Amino acid sequence: xxxxxxxxxxxxxxxxxxxxxxxxxxxxxxxxxxxxxxxxxxxxxxxxxxxxxxxxxxxxxxxxxxxxxxxxxxxxxxxxxxxxxxxxxxxxxxxxxxxxxxxxxxxxxxxxxxxxxxxxxxxxxxxxxxxxxxxxxxxxxxxxxxxxxxxxxxxxxxxxxxxxxxxxxxxxxxxxxxxxxx
Amino acid sequence: xxxxxxxxxxxxxxxxxxxxxxxxxxxxxxxxxxxxxxxxxxxxxxxxxxxxxxxxxxxxxxxxxxxxxxxxxxxxxxxxxxxxxxxxxxxxxxxxxxxxxxxxxxxxxxxxxxxxxxxxxxxxxxxxxxxxxxxxxxxxxxxxxxxxxxxxxxxxxxxxxxxxxxxxxxxxxxxxxxxxxx
Numbered sequence: 001x002x003x004x005x006x007x008x009x010x011x012x013x014x015x016x017x018x019x020x021x022x023x024x025x026x027x028x029x030x031x032x033x034x035x036x037x038x039x040x041x042x043x044x045x046x047x048x049x050x051x052x053x054x055x056x057x058x059x060x061x062x063x064x065x066x067x068x069x070x071x072x073x074x075x076x077x078x079x080x081x082x083x084x085x086x087x088x089x090x091x092x093x094x095x096x097x098x099x100x101x102x103x104x105x106x107x108x109x110x111x112x113x114x115x116x117x118x119x120x121x122x123x124x125x126x127x128x129x130x131x132x133x134x135x136x137x138x139x140x141x142x143x144x145x146x147x148x149x150x151x152x153x154x155x156x157x158x159x160x161x162x163x164x165x166x167x168x169x170x171x172x173x174x175x176x177x178x179x180x181x182x
Numbered sequence: 183x184x185x186x187x188x189x190x191x192x193x194x195x196x197x198x199x200x201x202x203x204x205x206x207x208x209x210x211x212x213x214x215x216x217x218x219x220x221x222x223x224x225x226x227x228x229x230x231x232x233x234x235x236x237x238x239x240x241x242x243x244x245x246x247x248x249x250x251x252x253x254x255x256x257x258x259x260x261x262x263x264x265x266x267x268x269x270x271x272x273x274x275x276x277x278x279x280x281x282x283x284x285x286x287x288x289x290x291x292x293x294x295x296x297x298x299x300x301x302x303x304x305x306x307x308x309x310x311x312x313x314x315x316x317x318x319x320x321x322x323x324x325x326x327x328x329x330x331x332x333x334x335x336x337x338x339x340x341x342x343x344x345x346x347x348x349x350x351x352x353x354x355x356x357x358x359x360x361x362x363x364x
Contacts, residue, residue, distance in 0.1 A: 111332025144326035150293025
């Protein structure tokens with residue numbers, strides 16, 4: 001039950017976007033560019049960054065939705081959500097992605113926590129300026145989405161299986177196809 | 183000197199937006215709707231929320247730019263920036279805005295820090311659902327902008343007087359007139 005009257009019973013950001021379509025539009029456009037737009041990072045990698053930051057921000061809805069989207073860019077196994085919570089112990093991710101996740105983790109705490117050494121470590125693993133830029137903006141953007149979702153007290157399904165269809169839609173249909181795929 | 187090569191020497195988010203115009207577009211559109219779009223909160227009030235959250239996030243560029251924008255919606259006196267830092271001791275703001283600033287401060291910490299009591303206190307001062315929604319989203323959005331600006335190590339002028347013209351432009355020309363008014 002959200003803190004404001006949404007006139008819908010949609011979960012998480014989906015209900016908020018239906019309530020205020022004017023702000024939903026740029027919010028969805030930003031997600032589409034960052035997570036599915038042209039990039040040398042795969043969409044699975046970018047969704048994992050989004051899900052990881054959301055978990056650090058204690059946002060169950062966003063962690064689950066974007067973890068499920070990452071899974072659907074891969075083999076569809078939702079156990080990935082548990083592995084994201086555990087800090088990527090099972091999935092075989094590249095040293096470059098690990099270095100970018102370290103930057104994302106610093107951004108989640110506060111922008112000025114990112115150091116030149118964090119950037120250098122990512123560069124040493126082959127990260128480009130654009131990849132570093134997009135990682136910082138993805139992490140920053142989820143610090144927004146997460147606060148929007150939880151700050152208004154929206155509800156979210158508990159079980160990861162409940163995010164399977166959302167994850168499939170986000171991965172394969174995207175964020176701007178219709179206003180309810182937030 | 184930012185962490186990545188921007189190929190411009192523009193400060194703060196302005197340099198980042200010139201570097202990556204694709205993401206600049208929804209970022210500016212969101213700011214335009216939230217800070218200058220139709221609302222029962224004045225633009226001065228909304229810019230004060232933005233500047234206040236940016237100060238809590240230790241983002242000097244955003245605190246100063248949006249504090250200067252708030253000043254330019256009022257009498258143009260940049261001493262407002264110091265008063266925002268001090269927690270609005272001098273400016274005569276409404277009890278409703280004070281209650282909304284309390285919500286913004288909770289959002290800045292983390293979305294789930296906002297309580298039903300915080301919402302009720304704002305309602306008791308006359309805040310509407312739309313005002314509460316927009317306050318939460320403004321606070322959340324600045325948790326993004328601030329981290330974007332500082333996470334990439336951009337530079338920012340120190341003195342508040344250096345933000346006078348930026349504040350005037352943001353207040354009176356807005357965020358979408360051209361891609362450099364971030």
